[in-house]
Amino acid sequence: MSEPQRDAQEFWDEFYDGDDRIWSGWVNVHLALIAAGLAPGRALDLGCGEGADAIWLAEKGWQVLAVDVSANALDRARAAARQREVLPHIHFERHDLSDSFPAGRFDLVSAQFLHSPARLERDTVLRRAAEAVAAGGLLLIVDHGAAPPWAGEQAHAHHFAAAEEVLAGLRLDHARWERLRVGTAERDAVGPDGQTATLTDNVILLRRTPNGDVQAAS
Structure with a gap:
């Protein structure tokens, strides 16, 4: 299922090449x-793809x-934000998150389905995501x-980490974080056919505690 040595930008630029929308837009x-x-x-918004989450947040x-690794994805997201008249409220940056990470602290850091069949140092990226959360x-x-x-068969053979495994991989100082929800949830979905x-x-x-503006524990 994985291609750990494949260049992430090359993979995702190819994925987002063409004119057809990939995701639902919701x-x-x-x-x-x-x-x-x-x-x-x-x-x-880490791995923003075609921009649906960023646009929804901007509208709120x-x-x-x-942020996305793919220039093609960012072009799609900018166009969608312009069409929805929220472009002034969204700043787009290209990052291969395994190598670089956006600067600043944020009230909400969102990583939605941040999986990749190309190179992605996922545990490191998620630790950096935690470091980017502002106090509170x-x-x-x-x-x-x-x-x-x-x-496909390979996907079903893949080990999907449980929520507790993902949390453990963050290596947080739990005295500085409040655990609001860690577990599973179900949702209805429609497949490609x-x-x-x-x-x-x-x-x-x-939630990072109000006095917890300290980097994740190593």
Whole structure:
């Protein structure tokens, strides 16, 4: 399932090449449920793809830094933000997160399905994501908990880390973080051929304590 040596930008630029939309254009459901009740502030969207999450946040009043490794994805996201008239509220940056990470601290750092068949130093990236959370801010990580039924044999053979494994990989000083939610959640989804299924996701939601503006423990 993985191609750890393949260049990430090359892979994802090829993935987002062409004119057809890849994703639905709808905000990720767990982000919407969690962020709907939050006061807007500064948000970091890691792996923004075609920009649906960043656009939704901007429409809710957030100032968003949206990051992706693919220049093609960022072009699509900018065009969508311009069409929805929120482009002034979103700043786009290209980063291969295994090598570079956006500067600043944020009230919300969101990593939605940050998986890659190309090179991705995922544990390191998620630790940097935690470091980017401002005091009192939230870190939201949503992962696939299992392969969808329409996925191939290799996907079903892949080990999907449990939420507790993802949390352990962050290596946080738990005295400086409040655990709000760590577990699984289900959502309805539609497959590439129109088939429907209930999928299982991991949801990790943590709040940095107001006096916890310290980097993750090593």
